[in-house]
Amino acid sequence: MTDSTPKTITLTVPGMGSDHCAGIVRKTLERLDGVGNIQTNIANHHVSVSIEEGGPDGETLKEAVEGAGYDVAAVSGGNTKQQIRLTVPGMGSDHCAGIIRSTLERLEGVESIDTNIASHRVSVTVASDGPDGDALKSAVEGAGYDVAAVQADEAEDADSDAEIEEAYLSQARKRLIIAAVPTTLIMLLMMPHMFWQPIPGYLAIIAVLAFPVVFLYGGIATHKSTWRSLKNGTFNMDVLISMGSLPPYLIGLVGFVYPMTSFIEMAATIMTFHLLGRYLEALAKGRASQAIRRLMTLGAKTARVERDGEEVEVPVKELAPGDIMIVRPGDKIPTDGEVVEGESHLDESIATGESIPVYKSTGDSVIGATINKEGRLRVKATRVGGDTFLSQVVRLIDQAQGSRVPIQEFADRMTGRFVPAVLGIALASLIAWAVFPDALRPILEWGATFLPWVNPDASTPVLAILAAIAVLVIACPCALGLATPTALMVGSGIGAERGILIRSGEAIQTFKDVKVIVLDKTGTITRGEPKLTEAVAAEGVDESHLLTLAASVENASEHPIARAIVDGARERDVKPGEVSEFRSTGARGVSGKVGDETVLIGNRRLLEEEGVTGLDALADDMQALENKGRTVVIVAADGKAVGLVAVADTLKQESIEAIRGMHDLGLHVVMITGDNERAARAVADEVGIDEVQAGVLPEGKVDAIRALQEKHGNHVAMVGDGINDAAALTQANVGIAIGAGADVAIEAADVTLVRGELTAVVDAMHLSRATFGKIVQNLIWASAYNVAAIPIAAIGLLHPMIGVIAMTTSSLSVIGNSLLLKRRYAREQPGGEQSTPAQSTQSQAKGGHS
Numbered sequence: 001m002t003d004s005t006p007k008t009i010t011l012t013v014p015g016m017g018s019d020h021c022a023g024i025v026r027k028t029l030e031r032l033d034g035v036g037n038i039q040t041n042i043a044n045h046h047v048s049v050s051i052e053e054g055g056p057d058g059e060t061l062k063e064a065v066e067g068a069g070y071d072v073a074a075v076s077g078g079n080t081k082q083q084i085r086l087t088v089p090g091m092g093s094d095h096c097a098g099i100i101r102s103t104l105e106r107l108e109g110v111e112s113i114d115t116n117i118a119s120h121r122v123s124v125t126v127a128s129d130g131p132d133g134d135a136l137k138s139a140v141e142g143a144g145y146d147v148a149a150v151q152a153d154e155a156e157d158a159d160s161d162a163e164i165e166e167a168y169l170s171q172a173r174k175r176l177i178i179a180a181v182p183t184t185l186i187m188l189l190m191m192p193h194m195f196w197q198p199i200p201g202y203l204a205i206i207a208v209l210a211f212p213v214v215f216l217y218g219g220i221a222t223h224k225s226t227w228r229s230l231k232n233g234t235f236n237m238d239v240l241i242s243m244g245s246l247p248p249y250l251i252g253l254v255g256f257v258y259p260m261t262s263f264i265e266m267a268a269t270i271m272t273f274h275l276l277g278r279y280l281e282a283l284a285k286g287r288a289s290q291a292i293r294r295l296m297t298l299g300a301k302t303a304r305v306e307r308d309g310e311e312v313e314v315p316v317k318e319l320a321p322g323d324i325m326i327v328r329p330g331d332k333i334p335t336d337g338e339v340v341e342g343e344s345h346l347d348e349s350i351a352t353g354e355s356i357p358v359y360k361s362t363g364d365s366v367i368g369a370t371i372n373k374e375g376r377l378r379v380k381a382t383r384v385g386g387d388t389f390l391s392q393v394v395r396l397i398d399q400a401q402g403s404r405v406p407i408q409e410f411a412d413r414m415t416g417r418f419v420p421a422v423l424g425i426a427l428a429s430l431i432a433w434a435v436f437p438d439a440l441r442p443i444l445e446w447g448a449t450f451l452p453w454v455n456p457d458a459s460t461p462v463l464a465i466l467a468a469i470a471v472l473v474i475a476c477p478c479a480l481g482l483a484t485p486t487a488l489m490v491g492s493g494i495g496a497e498r499g500i501l502i503r504s505g506e507a508i509q510t511f512k513d514v515k516v517i518v519l520d521k522t523g524t525i526t527r528g529e530p531k532l533t534e535a536v537a538a539e540g541v542d543e544s545h546l547l548t549l550a551a552s553v554e555n556a557s558e559h560p561i562a563r564a565i566v567d568g569a570r571e572r573d574v575k576p577g578e579v580s581e582f583r584s585t586g587a588r589g590v591s592g593k594v595g596d597e598t599v600l601i602g603n604r605r606l607l608e609e610e611g612v613t614g615l616d617a618l619a620d621d622m623q624a625l626e627n628k629g630r631t632v633v634i635v636a637a638d639g640k641a642v643g644l645v646a647v648a649d650t651l652k653q654e655s656i657e658a659i660r661g662m663h664d665l666g667l668h669v670v671m672i673t674g675d676n677e678r679a680a681r682a683v684a685d686e687v688g689i690d691e692v693q694a695g696v697l698p699e700g701k702v703d704a705i706r707a708l709q710e711k712h713g714n715h716v717a718m719v720g721d722g723i724n725d726a727a728a729l730t731q732a733n734v735g736i737a738i739g740a741g742a743d744v745a746i747e748a749a750d751v752t753l754v755r756g757e758l759t760a761v762v763d764a765m766h767l768s769r770a771t772f773g774k775i776v777q778n779l780i781w782a783s784a785y786n787v788a789a790i791p792i793a794a795i796g797l798l799h800p801m802i803g804v805i806a807m808t809t810s811s812l813s814v815i816g817n818s819l820l821l822k823r824r825y826a827r828e829q830p831g832g833e834q835s836t837p838a839q840s841t842q843s844q845a846k847g848g849h850s
Contacts, residue, residue: 009058011047012074013065014730022047028068032056084133086122087149088140089171090225090238091115096145097122103143107131116485120148144225144238172279176272179218182209183272190265203255203262210268214249219271243423244472244800245271251465263465266800270473273805299369299390303334306378319384327377335368336383344375422790426471429794433464443795453799463796470793474803483778486818491771494821499754500764507750508775511734511768515715516708517662517761518728521673521683524719524738524758526649530560532568533630534646536621538614544574546643549599550635551576553592557584561631564647589633597637607634607641614641629682655687658758663688665765668712672696672704672728701728709733719761736761774821778814785810 013025022040025047029035034055039048049061056064058075065072091097097115100122104113109130114123124136131139133150140147186206193199212218219242226242248263248270255262302313304326311326316334319325325334333346345357348370357373360366366379368388385391433440437460444456444463458466488505495502502508522528535550537543551569554562555576566576582592589602600610604622607615618634618641625632630646662669670691673680680694693704705728708716718732729735738753738760751768753760789806792798798806 007051009049009051009061009075011049011058011061011065011072013047013070014073024068025065025070028064029061032060032064082126082130084124084126084136085149085151086124086133086136086140086147087120088122088145089120089148090145090221091120091122099143100140100145103139104136107135107139110136144227144230146221146225169279172275175218175221176275176279179213179268179272179275182213183268185209186265186268203252203264206262206264206268207249207253210249210264213268213271214245218275219245222271222274239423241270241274241473243426244469245274248465248469248800263469266469270469270800299388300332300334304328304331317385319381321381321384323381325379325381327372327379329372329374329376331372333366333368333370333372333379335381336388337366337368337379337381339364339366339377340380341378342375344377345373347371347373422471425790425794426468429471430464430468432794433460433467433796437463440795443797447797451797453802454797466800467794467796469800470796470798470803471790473800474789474793474798474807483782483814484775486815487771487774487778487821490818490821491767491774495764495767498760498763498767500760500767501752501754502764502768502771503750503752507734508768508772511717511751511765512772513715514667514717514734514765516668516670516712516717518670518672518705518708518716518718518732519689519758520720521671521675521680522649525655525671525683525687525689526651528649530564530631530647531650532564532571532645533648533650534625535643536618536625536646537643538618538641541642543643544572546635546645547572547574548577549594549597549637549642550601550633550645552579552594553582553590553599553601555579556582556592557590561633561647562590565633565645568647598639600636601633601645604634607636610636610639612636612639612641617641618644627678627682629679651683651687652758654757654759658762659687659689661759661762662765665762667765670708672701702731704728705731719758736764770821770824774818778817781817782810782814 026038026040029038029047029049032055034052036050036052036055038050040046047065051057062072062075088100091100101113101115104110104122104124107130109127110124111127111130112125115121116123122140126132126136137147137150186209189199189202189205193202199205215223222238223242223246225238230239245267249267252262252264252267300316303316303319303323304311304313305319306324306326307314319335324340325337327333329344339360339362341362343359343361346360346366348358348367360377365382366377367390368383369390383389441456441463444454448454448456484505488508491508492502502511519525535543535547537546547569551566551574554565556579557563569576577594579592579594582590584590585602585606588606589600591598591600593599600607600612604615612634614636615634622632622634622644625644625646628648630648632644632646634641635643635645659669668690669688670693671680671684671689672693673695674697675694677692677694680692683689684692696704705716705718709731714733716732717734717736718728719736719738720729729737734750736751736753738758751764753764785806789798789803793803
């Protein structure tokens, strides 16, 4: 019996940035047979399609939408694809990730693979008939890497991730201790045996002590990984460690039948330092990625909800949209929602990086995991589970940390052929010492003058073995593989804490080269809502009387300009009076009776038609206000003009400071707006914009961006609201969505600024440049290290024990250099250390204390 239950397929359509776009997508899909209900969500660019039995699959829907001109970034549900996530603790570099990717790509049904070195995750998208989790696990383990966990990607759970990471760290610690204890005993015995008094049975004692280090619990995982890697035809980093520890131990056993130098001590030491490096790397990576882990664990665990008239406590996972949550002072908001009753200040620093609490009252949106500072709130849940703002941020950071930077291609080309090349160099070194010892020995004699570990008097076989093993252990390119992901880990974590979400490594590299930054006016430079700016009373008229007349009549209107006049009058302590005989004349004006006075408010043409006198006396003031970009209305009482009221979309407080900061970075600032030239130029002059393009419709912004790219060489960034400017953001080399809290469409751009402040653009530019600088520094250091160290080891000047210490130190230095970013930003607070007086005033005006 077949299942006739309709299935739902969800498409992610990044270019669906407006109701117009959503309508086109809906009409396109409605033409397909078997398509039921269609729901579009512009905020997250999702199209959810209910499919009847025998209806189209995900690929058919994708083709239809793309045929309508919209790219489809992802298809989920409907049994068309599945995402499986593997946790691979040993995937510690890009080289390891490359081996795993190439292994999984051979499996039929695998569609895409994303590797995240920071969290040791491999996310695999498979077709409905593709391999399951066990098959993927077997393939990865066949390539030499243990798989700690397999789970559906949607089932991401902070607690389980933390448990996996802690288990890996605990295991690494245990292996290190088991290896370090016998290795320490070997070192304590070696010193007196070599320099003072030979110890009877010394070789047998150290062979027994080193055996568990090299072969059992200490090294078994490394050797198993090596065997599986070689059997699969790949070469991971563990191959070098096995080749550097197994031969010395086995050669050392020859000493039982033929007198020769023992290498068993070296085998144990190499393995122990390798395990030490793995443990220290795990610790350092944990510090580097702690920002995302902190975000994943910051959410509330339980929520108090109203059920059947009573308050009950339930796990957050059981919340559903529409639930009414009770949030008491000091509680965390359990999930994204809307205040339905109460008022309070919320600490939203987790989302915005801004330390000043934000006032919230009925109708305001709130973000899950933010903290209620004082009042009791009733909040209706609007988003739960993976749809919440916090979950989206975690996914975005996870994606950024696992992304690739174009400059990393250099490292990939090196590491792809690195291990086979090192094995070849080690073999060549061994042969060279065996064939040409007399030519190489003078180099050792020279080195012995300043390197205490060099012994030119050792036998030729010993020198050959030492040189070959030194090449193997010094050449591990872990540092090269860690150069990019560790810097991305730290940089993206810092950004998240400061409300800056950088979507990918490519965006970081592109952002640093931006020369032109394009700003939308409304909602970006300005607040996006009209505000009363000036009131000019005619001669002999009191300003408060003018505002009383204007506010009283406009209070009966719902027009945005009317609301701005009423709100502005109240801010000036002027209360609207009662109005009678209210009448609206469409877009031209309004009229009504206030007390004994008949009031008419509108543009000059309307008042001239009505025979109002005294207009000429206000003409100069009206012209001056209009030149500043204001919308001006005239107020008349009993047939005589009594004054002007001006309304404008006012500047955001930080716009002037932000654009000054952009100029300091050497950026050419362009404003593109649909407003008229006069209004646009007034705003541009006030904030210091370099270039203005006015009267540009939304569809014309793409062409405007394209023209700037041709003129300035594809170094253009666009700042918009992330929804209405979706097409322009996509066209720009770097799209920057600026918004506030849960309303921001964080999937809409390369960079998302959760703080609704333009100064965050400057912060993001500084962060991208600093992060890319760390990547370059790491790559230079790691490359120089390997280029310099391998020849030194090959000619015998580097003892293998020194080599393994240097190899570990190199990897840790790269991680440490990346962590310096964290220290640099540790004491900086986004937007400054203290709130400005204006911010304090705004907070108090909203009805509370910060």
